[in-house]
Amino acid sequence: MPGPEAARRAVGTAAERARPRVLNIGQVLGDLSGEFPGISASKIRFLEEKGLVAPQRTAAGYRKYSIADVERLRFVLALQRDQYLPLKVIKDYLDAIDRGERPESLPGGITLSPRAVSEQLADELAARTRARLFTFDELVAESGATPELVQSLISFGLITAPAQQYDEHALKVVKACMQLEAHGIEPRHLRPFRAAADRELGLVERAIAPVASRRDVASKARAAETAREISELCLNLHSALVNGQIARMES
Structure with missing residues (x-):
């Protein structure tokens, strides 16, 4: 008979299978509101305007968020909450990841440790590019x-x-x-x-x-x-x- 841990994994796997592959903005809010009570549709649209997330659009112009989009939003919101980083810094980091780079750390050597970030995303987004510094020469x-x-x-x-x-x-x-x-x-x-x-x-x-x-x-x-x-x-x-x-x- 499976133990409690196996049962929890089975429930989690079933929940993941039942989760829609594409979500509308209302479903995204429902997914994130438990971790980020202040989240709103206008906040998500603002993050889109700033280039932090780029959902697909239907022919009628409605936004379609993938699971990766939601995890990306979760990552951005967690960094704002836990590290109080400016969006420009977060975007620079995500842009580096999108270009296939593997940034090492945040400016000043800060290590990213936001709460509520999925393990898969945390493995990939481990740190932000170190700010470049130059001598005179x-x-x-x-x-x-x-x-x-x-x-x-x-x-x-x-x-x-x-x-x-x-x-x-x-x-x-x-x-x-x-x-x-x-x-x-x-x-x-x-x-x-x-x-x-x-x-x-x-x-x-x-x-x-x-x-x-x-x-x-x-x-x-x-x-x-x-x-x-x-x-x-x-x-x-x-x-x-x-x-x-x-x-x-x-x-």
């Missing part, structure tokens, strides 16, 4: 810039190097400034961008202060995600204002 080599340009960007505060290491944001700054230099725009002309970025950061910090001041994990996750959303909106506003002026120049 590596930054020059990776960007293709001259040492003089990079040194000038440092002098004008456009890039900084905590512990003498530069991150991928610094690399993006160098590459953008190289292209601007080709148009006669030098680092000394770009100091207002540093000041504007600092003012924008102050604006973001004030906006999220009520949530950021709370110490619980969920609040930290909301604060980080809200900060990124506000930053994107500021960038969109800046682009619209500049492009509007350019359009007037053309008319």
